[in-house]
Amino acid sequence: MKEIIFIIITFSALGIFTLPKRSQYYQMLVTQIFLIVVTGYLMYLSFNRIGPLQIYLFELIGNDVSLVIDSLSAFFIFVINITILTGALYSKGYLKPYLRDKTRLEMAWHYFNFLLLHISMLMVVMLREGISFLVFWELMSVAAFFLIIFESDKQENKDAGIKFLIQMHVAFYFIITAFIICSIATGQNIGFDSLEQYFKTYPSFPVFLLFFIGFGIKAGFIPLHTWLIHAHPAAPSHISGIMSGVIIKMGIYGIVRVLTYIHSDLMPIGVFILIISIISGIFGVAIAIVQHDYKKLLAYHSIENIGIIGIGIGIGVMGLAINNPVLASLGFAGGLLHVLNHALFKSLLFYTAGSIYQQTHTRNIENLGGLMKKMPATAVLFLLGAAAISGLPPFNGFISEFLIYTGLFKSLMVSDSILSVTLLAGIVALAVIGGLAVFCFTKIFSIIFLGTVRSDKTRHSHEVRSSMLFPKFIIGILIIAIGVMPFLMLRPMAFVAGVIVDDTSSLRDMAGTMSGISLSLSLLIVFIGILLLIKLKLSKVRHTDIGPTWGCAYTGSDPALHQYSATSYAEYIIMKARLLVGVKKHFRYLTKEKIFPSETYFKTESSDVFDDNLISRPVGGLLSFMEKIAVFQTGNIQHYLLYAIVFVIVITIISIFGII
Amino acid sequence: MGVGLVLILITSLIFPGIVSVVKAKVAARKGPRVMQHFYDIIKLMKKGNVYSRTTGFLFQLAPIIYFSTLLTAVFFIPVGNYKALFSFEGDFVMFAYLMASGRFIMIIAAMDTGSGFEGMGANREAFYSLLAEPVFFIIMGSIALHTGHNSFYDIFSSLYVESALTYFVSALSIYLIFWLSMIENSRLPVDDPNTHLELTMVHEVMVLDHSGFELGLIQLAGGLKFAIFGSLIFNLVLPIQNNYFVQLAFFPIVQIIYAVLVAFVESFRARNKMMRNAQWIITLSALSIVVFLTILIIHEKVGMLP
Numbered sequence: 001m002k003e004i005i006f007i008i009i010t011f012s013a014l015g016i017f018t019l020p021k022r023s024q025y026y027q028m029l030v031t032q033i034f035l036i037v038v039t040g041y042l043m044y045l046s047f048n049r050i051g052p053l054q055i056y057l058f059e060l061i062g063n064d065v066s067l068v069i070d071s072l073s074a075f076f077i078f079v080i081n082i083t084i085l086t087g088a089l090y091s092k093g094y095l096k097p098y099l100r101d102k103t104r105l106e107m108a109w110h111y112f113n114f115l116l117l118h119i120s121m122l123m124v125v126m127l128r129e130g131i132s133f134l135v136f137w138e139l140m141s142v143a144a145f146f147l148i149i150f151e152s153d154k155q156e157n158k159d160a161g162i163k164f165l166i167q168m169h170v171a172f173y174f175i176i177t178a179f180i181i182c183s184i185a186t187g188q189n190i191g192f193d194s195l196e197q198y199f200k201t202y203p204s205f206p207v208f209l210l211f212f213i214g215f216g217i218k219a220g221f222i223p224l225h226t227w228l229i230h231a232h233p234a235a236p237s238h239i240s241g242i243m244s245g246v247i248i249k250m251g252i253y254g255i256v257r258v259l260t261y262i263h264s265d266l267m268p269i270g271v272f273i274l275i276i277s278i279i280s281g282i283f284g285v286a287i288a289i290v291q292h293d294y295k296k297l298l299a300y301h302s303i304e305n306i307g308i309i310g311i312g313i314g315i316g317v318m319g320l321a322i323n324n325p326v327l328a329s330l331g332f333a334g335g336l337l338h339v340l341n342h343a344l345f346k347s348l349l350f351y352t353a354g355s356i357y358q359q360t361h362t363r364n365i366e367n368l369g370g371l372m373k374k375m376p377a378t379a380v381l382f383l384l385g386a387a388a389i390s391g392l393p394p395f396n397g398f399i400s401e402f403l404i405y406t407g408l409f410k411s412l413m414v415s416d417s418i419l420s421v422t423l424l425a426g427i428v429a430l431a432v433i434g435g436l437a438v439f440c441f442t443k444i445f446s447i448i449f450l451g452t453v454r455s456d457k458t459r460h461s462h463e464v465r466s467s468m469l470f471p472k473f474i475i476g477i478l479i480i481a482i483g484v485m486p487f488l489m490l491r492p493m494a495f496v497a498g499v500i501v502d503d504t505s506s507l508r509d510m511a512g513t514m515s516g517i518s519l520s521l522s523l524l525i526v527f528i529g530i531l532l533l534i535k536l537k538l539s540k541v542r543h544t545d546i547g548p549t550w551g552c553a554y555t556g557s558d559p560a561l562h563q564y565s566a567t568s569y570a571e572y573i574i575m576k577a578r579l580l581v582g583v584k585k586h587f588r589y590l591t592k593e594k595i596f597p598s599e600t601y602f603k604t605e606s607s608d609v610f611d612d613n614l615i616s617r618p619v620g621g622l623l624s625f626m627e628k629i630a631v632f633q634t635g636n637i638q639h640y641l642l643y644a645i646v647f648v649i650v651i652t653i654i655s656i657f658g659i660i
Numbered sequence: 661m662g663v664g665l666v667l668i669l670i671t672s673l674i675f676p677g678i679v680s681v682v683k684a685k686v687a688a689r690k691g692p693r694v695m696q697h698f699y700d701i702i703k704l705m706k707k708g709n710v711y712s713r714t715t716g717f718l719f720q721l722a723p724i725i726y727f728s729t730l731l732t733a734v735f736f737i738p739v740g741n742y743k744a745l746f747s748f749e750g751d752f753v754m755f756a757y758l759m760a761s762g763r764f765i766m767i768i769a770a771m772d773t774g775s776g777f778e779g780m781g782a783n784r785e786a787f788y789s790l791l792a793e794p795v796f797f798i799i800m801g802s803i804a805l806h807t808g809h810n811s812f813y814d815i816f817s818s819l820y821v822e823s824a825l826t827y828f829v830s831a832l833s834i835y836l837i838f839w840l841s842m843i844e845n846s847r848l849p850v851d852d853p854n855t856h857l858e859l860t861m862v863h864e865v866m867v868l869d870h871s872g873f874e875l876g877l878i879q880l881a882g883g884l885k886f887a888i889f890g891s892l893i894f895n896l897v898l899p900i901q902n903n904y905f906v907q908l909a910f911f912p913i914v915q916i917i918y919a920v921l922v923a924f925v926e927s928f929r930a931r932n933k934m935m936r937n938a939q940w941i942i943t944l945s946a947l948s949i950v951v952f953l954t955i956l957i958i959h960e961k962v963g964m965l966p
Contacts (some may be wrong), residue, residue, distance in 0.1 A: 370774075372716050383718075383768070392761040393754065402757075406750040409810045412801060417956045424801055424952060428945075431797045435790025438760060442767040442786055451774030452714055516748035520732055524758070527728035531877070535724060538873050543708035549775045550712070550868045559714070564771070564779025572787045576938060 002055065005038060013115045017108045021099060025092055028111040032088050032118055036081045039122055042067070043074040047495070060131060063189050067126040071495040072260070075336065076125040076253050079343045082478075083245040084118050086471040090351045091238040093468035094358060098150075110150055117143040121246060125253055130179050130190030137175070137250075141168040144247055148235040160227075160234035167217055167227040174214030175254070178207050195261040204265040205272075211258045212273075219251025221310065222280040223610040225303050232299035233363065237354020240295060241347035244302040249339050252309055256336070259317060260500050266321035271422060274314030278429040281307025283580055283610075285436040289443065289573045290581045290606040292566055293363045294353050297444055298346065301389060304433060305342040309335045311426055312404045316500070318422075319407070324414060325503035330407030332500055333493040333507050338400035341482065345388040345397060348475040352382040355468055356448065359461035365447045365566050369454040375463045379449045381472045386441035388479050391434045394521040396482035399489065401430060402517070406510070436573075443569045452560040484521050487514035567604055582607040663908070664739030664891070671915050672880070672887035673698050678916060682923035697883070704876035712869050714774040722769030723874035723881075729762035730884045737891045738813040740898060740907035747813045752800045755812070756793065759844070762881075763789055770866040781865035784937075788850060788862070791941040792843045798948035799833050806955045816895040825958050830896045832951045837896070838921070839944055841889035845882060848925055849932045849940065860934065886922075890915045 012031040016024050046053040052070035059065065069077070091114075099107065120140035127133040145168075149161035179190045185202060188194035198207065213224065220228040228248065232240045255273075262269065284303030291297035312335020319327030355378050356371065357363060372379040388395035408423050408430075415423065453459075463469075482489060494507040551562065567574075574583050587602040632643070677694040684691020693699075711719070735745040736755040746754075763785065770782035804810045806829055807818045819826060843850050846863030853864055867878050894914045898907065932940050 370714075372718070372772075376716075387761070387764060390760075390764065391757065392764055393757050398757055402750060402753055405753045406810075409750060409753075409801065409804055412805050413808045413810075420805065420956055421953075424798065424949075427797050427801055428794045431794045432790070434757075434760065435786075435793045438764050438767075439786045439790050442764060442771065442782065445768060446771030446779075446782075450716075450718075450768070450772045510749075513748040513750065516746050516751070517754060520735065520746045520754065520758075523735065524728055524732040527731050528725055531724040531728060532721075535720070535873055539709070542872065545708070545710040546713055547710055548712060549714050549773045550777075551775060552777070559774060562776040563774045564776055564783065569779065569783050572783065572938070 002057065009035065009119065013112060013119075016111050016115070017105070019108070021104050021107055024104075024108050024111050025095070028115055029088055029092075031115055032084060035118060035122065036085060039077050039081060042069055042126075043077050046070065046074045060129065063129050063131070063191070065127070065129045065132045068128045069126055070499055072253075072256065072336075072499040073125045075340070075492070075496045076249070077122060079249060079340050080118070080121050080125070080246050083242055083343045083347050084121075086347060086351070086475055087238045087242045087245075088114070089471035090241070090354070090468055091236075093465050094236065094238050094351075094354050097358065109146065113143040113146040117147060117242070117247075121250060124250055128192040130183070130192070130194075133191065134172070134176060134179070138172060140247070140250065141165065141172070144168075144239075144243065147239045148231050148243075150236050150239070151234075154234075157234040160230035164227045164231040171214045171217035174210050174217075178210035178214065181207055181210070192257065192261070195258065199262050199264065204262045205268055208258060208262060208265070208269055209272075212255060215251040215254035215258070216276075217251070218248060219255070219306050220248050220280075220303050221276050221306060222283050222303060223614055225280070225284075226608070226611045226615045228302060229296055229299045229608060229611065232302070232350075233293055233295040237295070237350050237357060240298070240354070241350030244298065244350060245343035245347040248302060248306065249343065252306070252313075252339055256313065256332075256500070259313070266317055270314050270317030270319075270321055272314075273310055273317060274422060274426060277307045277310025277314050278425060279307070280304070280310060281429055281433045282436070285433055285440060286573060286577045287581050287606070287608055289436065289440045290570050290583055292365055292606075294356070294365050294444060294448065295350070295363055297365075297440070298349055298353060301349075301437070301440070302342075302346060304437065305338065305346065305389070308401065308404070308430070308433065309338045309342065311335070311430065312338060312400070312407075315404065315407055315411070315423070315426060316497075318419065319411065320501065322415065322419070324411055325501055326506040327407050327411035328501040329494070329497045329504040329507050330403050330410065330510075332497040333504075334400050334403030334407060336496055337403060337489060337493050338397075341388070341396040341400050341479075344475050344479050344482075345385045345395070348381060348472055348479070349385040349389065351468070351472050351475075352378050352385065355464040356461075358464065360457045362457045365444060367455040367457045368448045369451050369458070369560065369563070370449070371458055371461065372449040374458065374461050375449075377463055377469050379445075381469070381476055382449065383445055384476050384479060386445050388483070390437040390441050392438070393517070394480065394483045394524065396479045399482055399486040399517075401434070402486075403493075403510075405430060406513070439573070443566060446564075447566045447569070451563045452558075454560050454563070484525075485518055487511055487518060490514060580609060582609055582612065662742075663904075664737070664742035664744065665734065667739055667742075667908075667911050668734050668737060668884075668887045668891050671890055671912075672883035675886045675890065675915065675919055676879075676883050678919040679923045679926070682920050683927055686923065686927040697879070701876045701879050704871075704879065705873050707872045709872040709874070711871075712773050712775075715769075715772045715869070718765075719769045719772040719869075720874065722765045722772075723870060723877045725765045726762040727877040727881045727884075729758045729765075730881045730888070733758045734884065734888060736812060737888055738816060738895065739891050739911060740895065741817075741904060742907075743813050747811050749811050751811045752796075756796055760789070760793070766866060769870075773869045775869070777859070777861075777865050778868055780859070781862050781868075784851075784862045784934075785846070785866060788843055788937060788941060791938060791945070792840055795836060795840055795941070795945045795948050798945065798952055799836055802948070802952040802955050803829060803833060805952070805959070812895075819896070825955070829951060829955060832947070834893050834896050836944060836948055836951075837889060837892055838918075841886065841893075842922070842925070843941060844889065845885050847922065848929050850937050852926075852931045855931075860931075886919075887915075890918050893918055 016027050019027055046069040052068050055067040057065045120136045120143060123136040124140060145161050145165045148164055149157055151157050182194045182198040183190045186194045186197040188197060217224040232243060235243060281304050284300050284307055288297050288300035312331050316328050316331030319331055388397040391397040391401045408427050412420055412423050490507055490510055494504040498504050583604055583606045585604050588600045676697040681691050681694055733755050736751050738744045767782040767786050770778040803815050807815050809815045809818055851862035855861055870878055894911055897914055898910050
C-alpha cells in the first residue's frame with residue numbers, strides 16, 4: 001500500500017514536466033489533494049490513540065526509518081495542509097499573468113517545487129530518524145529557495161533567495177552539529193531518539209541552544225530573522241503566505257519537538273525563550289510600523305507573531321520547570337494554537353497583498369489609497385486579517401493570546417517573586433505588542449484602502465477574480481469560527497499540548513471560560529445586528545446628504561494631498577523608537593536665494609538595526625578583506641610558482657630551526 | 661445582575677451632564693441642565709445624516725460596532741454584590757480587548773474620511789491607547805496577585821481584607837484608573853474636549869464627519885465609558901458587603917464624586933503639551949509597576965529570591 005502511494009506521488013510530481021502549461025496547475029493540485037487525503041487519514045488514525053502511530057518505511061544505513069505521528073505531528077500536518085491547499089487554490093489566479101512570459105519548463109519547475117515543498121514539510125514533521133529528517137529538512141529549504149526566486153529576472157529577488165539559502169545552511173549546520181553531539185555522546189544513531197538518552201545524562205542548555213539557533217533561524221526569532229525580511233517580499237505572494245504561514249513554523253516544530261525530550265535545566269531554557277520572544281515580538285512590530293512596503297511590513301509581523309508563539313512556549317517551559325501543569329498546558333496550548341491562527345490570518349493577509357500587487361504593480365503603500373471602493377471584497381478580507389492579527393475579538397488571534405494571558409495571570413499567584421516579575425514582563429509585552437499591532441494595521445489598512453487615491457497606479461485596478469477570493473473566504477470563515485467558537489479548539493489543543501505536558505486537565509477546565517467568551521461575542525453580534533436594523537429603518541425615513549469631507553471649510557487643491565500619509569502616521573513611533581528603527585531622511589533644503597523655490601525632494605528610508613550590524617556590516621567587512629587578499633591572485637603563472645618556492649623555503653627554514 | 665446593569669446604564673446617561681454642570685458652576689457660568697446631554701443625543705438621533713463623498717460603508721458601520729463593543733463590555737462589570745452576566749477567569753482581558761476592538765474600528769472610520777485632521781486624531785488615539793493598555797493590565801495583575809483571583813467579581817469580592825496593604829492598593833489603583841478613564845475618554849490632561857482647534861484634538865477630531873444617529877451613538881458611548889470606569893472605581897472604593905441597600909445608596913454617591921472630580925480636573929488643570937503626553941502616560945505605567953512590586957514585596961515573596 002505505502003509503496004503504491006509513494007509511486008503515485010513520485011510519478012504525478014514528475015508528470016508535471018510532461019504536461020502543457022495550462023494543465024500543469026491541475027496536475028499539481030490533484031497531487032496535493034491526494035497528499036492531503038493520505039496525510040489526513042494518517043492524522044485521523046493518530047488521533048485518540050495512546051502513543052504515536054508508527055509506520056515502518058525502509059532501512060537506511062542500519063536505521064529503521066518510519067513515519068511517527070503523534071498529536072504534535074498531526075497538528076502540524078493540519079496546519080501545513082490547510083495553508084498549502086488555500087495557497088494552491090489562490091495561486092491559480094495569481095500566476096495567470098505570468099503564464100504568458102514564463103516558459104513551460106519554468107512553470108513546471110515552480111509547480112514541482114511547490115509539491116516538493118509540501119511533501120518535504122509533511123515528512124519533516126513525521127520523521128524521527130536523523131538522516132532522513134535532515135534530508136527532507138534540506139529539500140524543504142531548497143524547494144523554498146526555488147519558489148522564492150520565481151521572478152528571478154529581478155536582481156533583488158535573486159539576492160534575497162541567495163540570502164535565504166545561505167542562512168538556511170547556517171541553520172542546517174547548527175542542527176546537524178547538535179544531532180552529532182547527541183549521537184556521539186550516547187552512542188546511538190543520529191535522530192530524535194538519541195536526544196532522550198542525551199538529555200537524561202548531560203546538561204540540556206548548551207545543546208538546546210544549538211538546536212534553538214538552528215531552528216530559530218528558520219522561525220525568524222530576532223536576531224536570527226534577517227533572511228525573512230528579504231525573502232518574504234521577494235517571493236510571489238502565494239509563496240509568501242505559505243512561507244509565513246508554515247515554513248517558518250517548521251522552526252517552531254523543531255524547537256517544540258526538541259523540548260519534548262528535555263527534562264532538566266527547564267527554568268533557564270524557559271526564561272531564555274521568553275526573553276528572546278519578547279524581544280522578537282516588540283522589535284518585530286515596532287520595525288513593521290515604519291515600513292512602506294506592505295509585504296515587508298507583513299514579514300516583520302511574522303517575526304512579531306513568532307514572538308507571541310515563543311512567549312507561549314516560553315511560559316509553557318517555565319510551567320514544566322516549576323511543575324505547574326496549569327501554566328505549562330495553557331502556555332503550550334496558547335503558543336501552538338497561535339501557530340494555527342497565525343498560519344490562517346497571515347496567509348490571508350499575504351494573499352490579499354498579492355491581489356493588491358497584481359492590480360497596482362506597486363508595493364509602496366504611499367502610492368495607494370482609496371482601494372476600498374475598487375476592491376471591496378479584498379478590503380474586507382484584509383480588514384478581517386488585520387483585526388485577527390491585532391488579537392481583537394471576535395477573531396482567532398484573540399483566542400490564542402487569551403490562553404497565554406490566562407496562563408500568565410493564573411501563575412502570577414503561585415510563583416516566586418523573580419518568576420512573577422518575568423510573568424508580568426510577559427503580560428506587559430503582550431499588551432504592548434497588541435497595541436502596536438493595532439497601530440500598525442490601522443495604518444496599513446487605512447493607507448492602502450481608505451481615503452482618496454494617492455497616485456494613478458490604482459487607476460486600472462479592480463476586484464480580483466473569484467477564484468482568488470474563494471480560498472480567502474475559506475480562511476476568513478475559519479478565522480471567525482475559531483474566534484466565535486473557541487471551545488471547539490480546547491480538546492484538540494489539549495491533545496497537542498499533551499505531548500509535552502502530562503496533565504492538561506486545566507485546558508479542559510477552560511470550557512466554561514470559552515463558552516463565556518463565545519456567549520459574550522454572540523451578544524456583541526446581536527447588539528450590532530439590532531443597531532444595524534435600527535439604522536437601516538432610520539435611513540429610510542431620514543434625509544441623507546452627501547458632501548465633501550470636513551476640512552475646516554478649506555476645499556481647495558487635491559484632497560489626496562492633505563490626507564495623512566504612512567510616514568506621518570508612523571511619526572510617533574519613529575520618534576520614540578529611534579534606536580530600533582534607523583529611519584534616515586534625505587532631503588534638500590529650499591534655498592533662500594531665489595525668489596521662487598526650485599524643485600526639491602524628500603525621501604525617508606528605514607533600516608533594520610540587526611540586519612545592518614549582524615549581517616550587512618560583517619559581510620561587507622569580510623568582502624573588503626577578501627578583496628585585499630585577492631592581490632595575490634594575479635593570474636600570472638610565474639607568481640604562483642614564486643608562492644610555491646617561498647612556501648618550500650619557509651617550511652625548510654622552519655624545520656631546520658626545529659620549530660615544527 | 662440586572663441591577664448593576666441598570667445602574668451603569670443610568671449613570672452613563674447622567675454622568676456627562678453632571679460634569680458639565682459642575683464645570684459651569686466652577687467657572688461661575690449658568691450652565692446647562694443635568695439632562696441636557698441626554699436631550700442633545702435624542703435630538704441627534706432624530707436628525708438626518710451627512711456623509712462625506714470619500715467614505716464607504718465602514719464609516720457608517722463603525723459607530724454601531726463601537727457602541728456595541730462598549731455595551732457588551734458593560735456586561736463584564738460587576739457592581740458591588742451584583743455579579744456581572746459574564747464572569748469567568750480572565751474576563752478583564754476580554755473586557756480590555758473588547759474596548760480595543762471598538763477603538764480599532766473607530767480609528768478605521770476616522771481614516772476613511774481621508775481628512776488630515778481626522779488622521780491626526782486617529783493616530784493619536786492609537787498611540788495613546790497603546791501606551792495606556794499596559795497600565796490597565798499591570799493594575800489588574802497587581803490586584804490579581806494581591807487577592808489570588810483572576811476575574812473581576814472574584815477580585816473585587818475578595819479585595820476587602822482589612823489590611824493597610826489593601827487600602828494602599830485600592831487607593832493607588834483608583835488613582836490610576838481615574839487617569840486611565842481620562843485618557844480613554846480623551847479628556848484633560850491628554851485632550852481638551854472643549855478646545856476649538858482641530859490641530860490639538862484627539863477624540864473630538866476623529867468624529868468630525870459623523871452625524872445624526874451615529875453621532876448620537878458615539879456620544880452615548882462616551883457616557884458609557886465613564887460609567888464603566890466609574891463602576892470599576894466603585895468596586896475598588898466600596899467593599900462587597902452583604903447589605904445590598906448600602907451599595908445601592910453608595911453607588912450614586914461615588915459616581916457623583918467621580919463626576920465632580922472629573923469636572924474639577926477639567927476646570928483647574930491645564931492640558932499637557934502634545935509631545936509630553938506619551939511621557940505622562942508612561943509615568944502612569946511606572947507607577948503601576950510600583951504598585952505591583954510593592955505587593956510582591958509585602959507578600960513576603962522576596963524571601964525566595966536566589
